[in-house]
Amino acid sequence: MDGIAWSEIFGTFFYILYFFIVLFTIFSLILDNRSPIKTMTWILVLFFFPVVGLIFYFFFGRSTRKERLISRKRYIRLSKRPMAEYQSQESLQDETGKPRLMAFFKRVNKALPFGGNKMEIYTDGYSMLQALIKAIAGARHHIHLQFYIFENDAVGRLLRDLLIDKAREGVKVRLLYDDVGCWKVDRLFYDQMLCEGIEVLGFLKVRFPLFTSKVNYRNHRKIAIIDGRVGFIGGMNIAERYIRGFSWGRWRDTHVRLSGKAVYGLQTSFLTDWYAIDRTLLTSAEYFPKMREEGNVVAQIVTSDPVGEWKxxxxxxxxxxxxxxxxxxxxxxxxxxxxxxxxxxxxxxxxxxxxxxxxxxxxxxxxxxxxxxxxxxxxxxxxxxxxxxxxxxxxxxxxxxxxxxxxxxxxxxxxxxxxxxxxxxxxxxxxxxxxxxxxxxxxxxxxxxxxxxxxxxxxxxxxxxxxxxxxxxxxxx
Structure with a gap:
């Protein structure tokens, strides 16, 4: 009887404690002034998924406004540093007749529009990889790569070996990958590059994925900059499936190669993220070389993050x-x-x-x-x-x-x-x-x-x- 009684007391105490924790969590949600849709979604999760819902909220739902992984103030401050060299470049000044969207991004995102660019479009992984390899092979000063996924497969190893060759030639190579996007990749894969003088960083490293809120804020960007003159941006990562697709169909994606001043925007984005993780400030003018017009494309590189004031x-x-x-x-x-x-x-x-x-x-x-x-x-x-x-x-x-x-x-x-x-x-x-x-x-x-x-x-x-x-x-x- 005593055992049963204590079991009942413990059970009752647990339910009361859980009830108050949920109430406190809901109260915090309301005070956080999120969108009503997101607030109600979390309330439903907390009520209909006992314990699991609370754990899920603790690791994925908490707002980090007061405890920023990268504080908004610091992120704005650090972004201004590489931005200074970026903004010193001659951008498109006459916006007469241009869409309001250009002015919006210039004002809110500090994204400068540049004319005189050349662009090539790739709609499959094979053609994009070929173009990226060709650009990297021709690098003379630096190579900056940033991908959400950089797999240890045939494609990833091919690119890794090429980067190692370029590093041995004296080209400065930096690689930024997302730690969650590359969860399954053996760290020895990146260590091989580190041993060859390549600087490799994981974005917001998650040592214990089940016990950290960092898992919710990921760097999903897919960009490459070669010598500050050629850049790539789009939806493709470095993995074999982007070329081979699936057994049930091809992988259809879109990526572009840019040459011209629009690459300054890609460089600024990369250097800002690099500084956020490594605390190494790279603002030299050699990363923003003077360029002549390459074509007729008008382009603007726009970034967004969970830190800034606006979406x-x-x-x-x-x-x-x-x-x-x-x-x-x-x-x-x-x-x-x-x-x-x-x-x-x-x-x-x-x-x-x-x-x-x-x-x-x-x-x-x-x-x-x-x-x-x-x-x-x-x-x-x-x-x-x-x-x-x-x-x-x-x-x-x-x-x-x-x-x-x-x-x-x-x-x-x-x-x-x-x-x-x-x-x-x-x-x-x-x-x-x-x-x-x-x-x-x-x-x-x-x-x-x-x-x-x-x-x-x-x-x-x-x-x-x-x-x-x-x-x-x-x-x-």
């Missing part, structure tokens, strides 16, 4: 959608938009703009894909055309509008990219680039199913239930 890329996307007069086409592997972005899509379509959204029929993560599908009916109800890509996994993050504005980068149309990740996108403001990216979108349409509401309503009831449940967690995915 730069998300707000820019909203502005681009709202400014569209004739059309706006969007590709994204994951579509879990914030309320602001969703409203912008619907408003533009209701105003008569040709709005098209393309997502993959099948994705690499089940939950995010189910969550993405839950938004499609609302899009179609407003007149948005939804295209389902059937030829493989569409990982491209592409936006093009009115033959005058376009974007390629790392940011997905989801909460994580807009609110939690460190992202980088290139925005373009010339007709030639916009038409080239538009043609890529239209070519992908040939491998798509144009979804109708009637057809979509016939999907299995079980799938609808899963979609609806996952959607409740959309702000957390």
């Amino acid at each position: 730069d890329i998300m707000q820019g996307v909203v502005l681009a959608i709202c400014n569209a007069q004739r059309y706006i086409y969007v590709q994204s592997p994951y579509f879990l938009p914030t309320e602001e972005v969703m409203n912008a899509f619907q408003t533009a379509a209701l105003a008569g703009v040709d709005v098209r959204v393309m997502i993959p029929e099948r994705a690499d993560t089940f939950l995010t894909h189910m969550g993405s599908l839950s938004y499609l009916d609302e899009l179609m109800a407003a007149g948005v055309k939804v295209y389902i890509y059937k030829a493989g996994f569409l990982h491209s993050k592409l936006i093009v509008s009115d033959d005058e504005v376009a974007s390629v980068g790392s940011a997905n149309m989801d909460f994580r990219s807009f609110e939690h990740n460190f992202e980088a996108n290139a925005f373009f403001y010339d007709k030639e680039t916009a038409l080239a990216l538009k043609e890529i979108f239209l070519n992908d349409q040939r491998s798509c199913l144009l979804l109708s509401r009637k057809q979509w309503a016939m999907r299995p009831r079980k799938q609808r239930v899963i979609e609806s449940v996952v959607r409740l967690l959309a702000p957390l995915l």
Whole structure:
């Protein structure tokens, strides 16, 4: 009896303690003044997933506003240092007739627009890797690489060996990878590069993934800078699957090579992140060499992070959608938009703009894909055309509008990219680039199913239930 009594007392005490902890957590959530949607999502998780929900919140949900992993004040201060050399460069001054989006990013993101660039577009991993290897092979002064994923596979080892060769030639090589994105990579893989004089850093290292809030803030950028003159930006990482795809289809992505002054923006982004992790300040003018015009492309490198005051890329996307007069086409592997972005899509379509959204029929993560599908009916109800890509996994993050504005980068149309990740996108403001990216979108349409509401309503009831449940967690995915 005594054993049973003590067991009951302990159980009662546990439930009372848990109840007060949950109440305190909810109270803290409310005081944090987050969006009502995110607050209610966390409250549902706490109530319907006892203990597990609390643990999940502790590691993934706490706001770091008062305890920044990289404090906003310090991040702004450090970004101004490489920014000083960046801003001393001659950028595009006459913005007459240019889209308001350019002025918005220049004011809010301090992103300078540069004309006279040359750009090449890659829609598959093989052509991008070839171009990157060629650029690295020709490096004379420095190579800066930053990828969310840098795998220890055939592709990763090929690039590693090339970097080692360049380091032996006296070229300064720096590699920044994301610690969570490369969880499965044996650290010996990076140690081999360190032993050869290559500087290698993991972004916000997570020593005990289950016991740290760092896991929620990841550097999702995919950029490369060679000699400060050539740069790469887009959606591709360094891994074999970006070339081979899956057994069920190809990997369709978009990446671009830039030559010209727009590379200054990529260099600034890399040097800022490097200083944030290594505390090594690299601001020499040799990283920002003087360049002549290479072509006719007008480009602006825009970054966003969970530290800054504004959600730069998300707000820019909203502005681009709202400014569209004739059309706006969007590709994204994951579509879990914030309320602001969703409203912008619907408003533009209701105003008569040709709005098209393309997502993959099948994705690499089940939950995010189910969550993405839950938004499609609302899009179609407003007149948005939804295209389902059937030829493989569409990982491209592409936006093009009115033959005058376009974007390629790392940011997905989801909460994580807009609110939690460190992202980088290139925005373009010339007709030639916009038409080239538009043609890529239209070519992908040939491998798509144009979804109708009637057809979509016939999907299995079980799938609808899963979609609806996952959607409740959309702000957390």
